[in-house]
Amino acid sequence: MNSTGTMKAAEVAAQHREQAARTGKAIRRMSETLPSLHAREKLFVWVEKGRVCTSDGPMKGRDIAAVLMNTDSDSESRREVVLPTLRDLRMLVRAFSKARFNTIDERNAVLAARRVLDAALATPWYSTLTVITRGLAARYWAPFEDTDDLYAWARARRSPTPAQWAA
Structure with a gap:
């Protein structure tokens, strides 16, 4: 604590991380849920064996x-792309950089989606894309170091499998 009797943000974060590690349970950081995950139909995307x-x-x-670029809020076809981890997001970016296309419109769509994915990597939240582990790290103090480990989150939240969280 400093001379004014208040704690710095880093001190608060360290205290909560230590408490979470001591108890072995994720401690709530904020109470809000991710509203887009409840409001829109989801498209789950992951990378398996490349x-x-x-x-x-x-x-x-x-x-x-096309799903990523559909940002029309009035459209019923608007969907939320959900990725399990940042690793999957990075691998999706890599896959987009190797994408093949036949027409200029396909090329433009892939390049625009790649820019969306790059923005999602750099910012904590993106309107048409959610990374589960990033969302959990924003909502809870993790009792472990690697906040991108989906299975560690499952153990900390006592969930049988991470796949059941999205249901």
């Missing part, structure tokens, strides 16, 4: 790009 997989089955990069 291949991009989605909850809708096989999709081309340009199709995922």
Whole structure:
């Protein structure tokens, strides 16, 4: 504590992290949920063995790009792209950089989606994309160091599998 009797933000963060580590449970940092995950239909995207997989089955990069670029708030077709970890987001960026396209419109869609993914990497929240581990780290003080470890979050929150969180 400093001379005015107040704690610096870093001191508060260290205290909460230490308390979470001591108890082994995630401690609530904020009470808000991620509203977009409740309001919109979700498209789950992950990378498995170097291949991009989605909850809708096989999709081309340009199709995922179309979902990312659909920011019309009045449209019923607007969906939230949900990725499990930042690692999956980085691998998706890499996959987009290797994407093949046949027309100039497909090229433009893929390049625009790549810019969206780059922005999502740099900012904590993005309106059409949510990373589960990033959202959890914003809501809870983790009892472990690597806040991008989805299975550590599952153990800390006593969930059988991380896949059940999104349901």
